[in-house]
Amino acid sequence: MWRLIMLCVIQIATCVDQGCRNPSKPLSGMSAPGDLRIGGVLPIHVDKIYPEINFKEEPRPAQCIQFRFENYQGIQAIRFAVEEINRNPSILPNITLGFEIYDSCTVLQRAIAGAMQVLSGHGQPLPNFKCRQEEPLAAIIGHSMSTYSMLLAHILGLYRYPQVSYYSTSSLLSDRMQFRSFFRTVPSDAFQSRGLAQLVLHFGWTWVGLVALDNDYGQQGIKVIQKDILAAGACVAFIEHIAIKQQDRNAPHIARVIKESTAKVVVFFTTDVDLVPVVDEMVKLNVSGKIWVASDSWATTPFISLDKYPILHGTIGFAFYRVTMPGFKEFLNEVNPSMSVGREWIKIFWEKAFDCQFPERELSASTQPPVRECTGSENLGTIENNYNDISSLRVTYSIYTAVHVIAKALHDLRTCIRGEGPFFNGTCANIWTHEPWQLLHYMKNVRLQMNSGREVFFDINGDPPAGYDIINWQYDQDGRIRQVKVGSYDTGVDHGNIFTVNTNSLQWGTGDREVPLSACSQSCPPGFRKASIPGKPICCFQCILCPPGEISNQTDSLDCFKCPWDTWPNLQRNICTSKSREFLSYEDPLGATLAATGISSSLFPVAIYILFIHYKDTPIVRANNYSLSCLLLISLSMCFLCSLIFIGKPEPLKCFLRQVTFGIVFALCVSCILAKTIMVVLAFKATMPGSSLKKWTKPLVSYCIVICCVIIQTFLCILWVLLSAPFPENNINTKIGTIVIECNEGSPVAFWVMLGYLGLLATISFIVAFFARRLPDSFNEAKFITFSMLAFLSVWVSYIPATLSARGMYTVAMEVFAILSSSWALVICMFVPKCFIILFRPHMNSKEHLMGKERSVSTNVKHL
Incomplete structure (x- = not known):
């Protein structure tokens, strides 16, 4: 920093006889006399050309180019405000304000030289000397560029001179440790950056590109935006910097990155002059479909809102508040070359405004020959340009406010009451001999109500309340781009939302009616969750369907969550619906069929029983132990009917009784x-000579066998229900999305022991009958018992793998089917042949036929 100062000031001059001299060439500017001076270092020209250095002669100063009408309008705002204050008897009565303004030409050396000339008061940059005592310097206005303001703030801070910037917004200038005497009438970029980040997030843009100027203004501003965007869960697609030290501003590379990026939204934190090369390159590459988000440095500039830049249509961004200044347009149009104040600048302005040339001077920074000679009598009211356009006074009003703030601080200093002053022992400062640090105290505490209704004051960092208009670049009826206010961002509101935007009034450069999307990946609809892609930002993801049993009911859900146990996701997996209840009911076709089969089947054993009663005296009925056959038929009918207890909603009593x-x-x-x-x-064994088994052929023996077998099974069942009784339960694990209402058997071991006992009885019967199948008789009962037990065992052996593979109500249905099938096997194998003989072969239902040739054996068979 100090090296730059030393480059600007080549020699330290000396003051002799109240005069100062320095070989440096003084800067030309605009000044007006007064009792107190306000200094200003502002750029009227916004670009420069550095001459070639050959190290053989003294380097020539940079050549100023691109005279800006709106910047010159700001210079006139200082003169307008000073004259307005001098006419106001309530502000600094009997004191006249003067000013001394220099054009920095956006050249750092010229900015420093201008500040030095203001400080020295001599017309030449002389550090550490005050060569004019009769017009004390109050404060300095400037610079517009944050980097320049920082350097000036370091110099002015040494002397404690108040410095008020009207356009420097870098957040670094809020550091009171470095910049003790710096103030500004525009908000800090810290507020703007947060507001721009909030604007981006408000529209749901999660994939954003950032382009910033490669200086303190751009780097600090984009840093805050990036931080807030990332903190909100959005992502930055790319960050590029406009290289101010390069002739092409690195525009070709930046334009290619923007074109190739999938991000539709790009935030440009830069100045209008430095953005032009980038816009030109994007037009050349035919980059379209992008949404430009503008910082306050170019959101309202007329410099690039030209018809040749249609890609800027739909730009949205922040701008300083727009206000009106009554009488300012008339004041601007009164400027003419005959005025003595700032005559040199007026001539430059006049030549640019009317495209002419004064005969006594060359047209500066122009490559085209003049079309005519300037007379000085041209009327400014007949032309419309950025100079006399007061429809959007933003930066100009900020300069106007800076003058009024300084005047108000001087007024507060002058109206100090002796003994109540802010300094030692209540003393006050003398306005004619005050020190810079004394005015600095009043600057820190100034409060000023402007004509626009906004109150201006500074916080502890020298920043005013942050307030912005949200601007949208739209086409008017004539097809020209205009900036339209669509919302506001004001941190000074006492209540309500500090951020408001009217989405319905927006126009988008993409042609969309609705807010366009800018995302690395499309949003995941409800029913899906976001899964990150390795090596990609968090905004780049893939949508994965929620697993079975889980839902997501929000867009872009990070996780799926399980449904309650009694609910299940719908097909879209975005809501939990009640699970279907499943059990083998009578309303279900399968349950109704099995119930009807069980009831109708139970009638067959009853019909056979009636038939046996009717033919109980016939040989074939008597030969089969009539009483035991009737008991068997009754039990078979009960077997068919017991299947009904398995059908219907499981209830505690049903579950308790059905297996038993x-x-x-x-x-x-x-x-x-x-x-x-x-x-x-x-x-048959009892008929053999000398056999002692005849006493065991009595009917009582068969009844004892039946009773003993039934008692054992009853004991097993009682033990089962006492130790672990069956009970109804809601099974959610068997079938996905279904609650199977079933009977929990309590103890699976007890169930299989009970079933195994039945298998044991059937197996014994099968084995005994199998060995007795060749006993001599025309109608051998053992053969039918063998077939019946073989069928019975086959059904229940098949039931075991079938029930293990079945799910839900089909498990119950398999058991019912096994009950009916095994019962029908017994009915068919045991009784159908006898019924057939009784009904259709009555000649076979005779004693002779049953006894056949072995009469001696058949004599004992009739007693069975």
């Missing part, structure tokens, strides 16, 4: 067949 009933009834049935089988064998 099934086990006991089937034990009765199978034990009857076992008794018949044993009695058949004993009957």
Whole structure:
């Protein structure tokens, strides 16, 4: 920093006879006399050309180019404000304000030289000397560029001279440790950056590109935006810097990055002059479909809002508040070359405004020959340009405010009451001999109500309340781009939302009616969750369907969450719906079919029982132990009916009784067949000479066998229900998305023991009957018992793998089917052949036919 100062000031001059001299060439500017001076270092020209250095002669100063009408309007705002204050008797009465303004030409050396000339008061840059005592310097206005303001603030801070910037917004200038005497009438970029980040997030843009000027203004501003965007969960697609030290500003590279990026939204934190090369390059590459988000440095500039830049249509950004200044337009149009104040600048302005040339001077910074000679009598009211356009006074009003703030601080200093002053022992400062640090005290505490209604004051960092208009670049009816206010961002509001935007009034450069999207990945709809892609930012993700049993009911959900146990996701997996309840009901076609089959099947054993009663005296009925056959038929009918207890909604009593009933009834049935089988064998064995088995052929023996077998099964069932009784339960694990209402058997071991006992009885009957199948008789009961037990065992052996593979109500249905099938197997194998003989072969239902040739054996068979 100090090296730059030394480059600007080549020699330290001396003051001789109240005069100062320095070989440096003084800067030309604009000044007006007064009792107190306000200094200003502002750029009227916004670009420069550095001459070539050959190290053989003294380097020539930079050549100023691009005279800006709106900047010159700001210079006139200082003169307007000073004259307005001098006319106002309530502000600094009997004191006249003067000013001394220099054009920095956006050249750092010229900015320093201008500040030095203001400080020295001599017309030449002389550090550490005050060569004019009769017009004390109050404060300095400037600079517009943050980097320049920082350097000036370091110099002015040494002397404690108040410095008021009207356009420097870098957040670094809020550091009171470095910049003790710096103030500004525009908000800090810290507020703007947060507001721009909030603007981006307000529209749901999560994939954003950032382009910043490669200086303190751009780097600090974009840093805050990036931080806030990332903190909100959005992502930055790229960050590029406009290289101010390069002739092309690195525009080709930046334009290619923007074109190739999938981000539709790009935030440009730069100045209008430095943005032009980038815009030109993007037009050349035909980059379209992008949304430009503008910082306050170019959001309202007329410099690039030209018809040749249609890609800027739809730009949205922040701008300083727009206000009106009554009488300012007339004041601007009164400027003419005959005025003595700032005559040199007026001539430059006049030549630019009317495209002419004064004969006594060359047209500066122009490559085109003049079209005519300037007369000085041209009327400014007949032309419309950025100079006399007061429809959007933003930066100009900020300069105007800076003058009024300084005047108000001087007024507060002058109106100090002796003994109540802010300094030692209540003393006050003398306005004619005050020190800079004394005015600095009043600057820190100034409060000023402007004509616009806004109150101006400074916080502890020298920043005013932050307030912005949200601007949208739209086409008017004539097809020209204009900046339209669509919202506001004001941190000074006492209540309500500090951020407001009217989305319906926006126009988008993408042609969309709705807010366009800018995302690395499309939003995941409800029912999906976001899954990050390795190596990509968090905004780049893939949508994964929620797993079974889980839902997501929000867009871009990070996780899916499980539904409550009694609910299940719908097909879209965005809401939990009640799970379907499943059990083998009578309303279900399968349940109704099985119930009807069970009821109708139970009638067959009853019909056979009636048939046996009717033909009880016939040989074939008597030959099969009539009483035991009737008991078997009754148990078979009960076997068919016990299937009904498995159908219907499981309830505690049903679950308690159904397996027990099934086990006991089937034990009765199978034990009857076992008794018949044993009695058949004993009957034939008893006919052998000397046999002692005849006493075991009595009917009482068969009844004892039945009773014993049933008692054992009953004991097993009682033990089962006492130790671990079956109970109804809601099974959510068997079938996905379904609550299976079923009976929990309590103890699976007890169930299989009960079923195994039935299998044991059937197996014994099968084995005994199998060995007795060749006993001599025309109608051998053992053969039918063998077939019936073989069928019975086959059904229940098949039931085991079938029930293990079945799910839900089909498990119950398999058991019901096994009950009906095994019962029908017994009915068919045991009784259908007898019924066929009784009904259709009555000649076979005779004693002779049953006894056949072995009469001696058949004599004992009739007692079975």
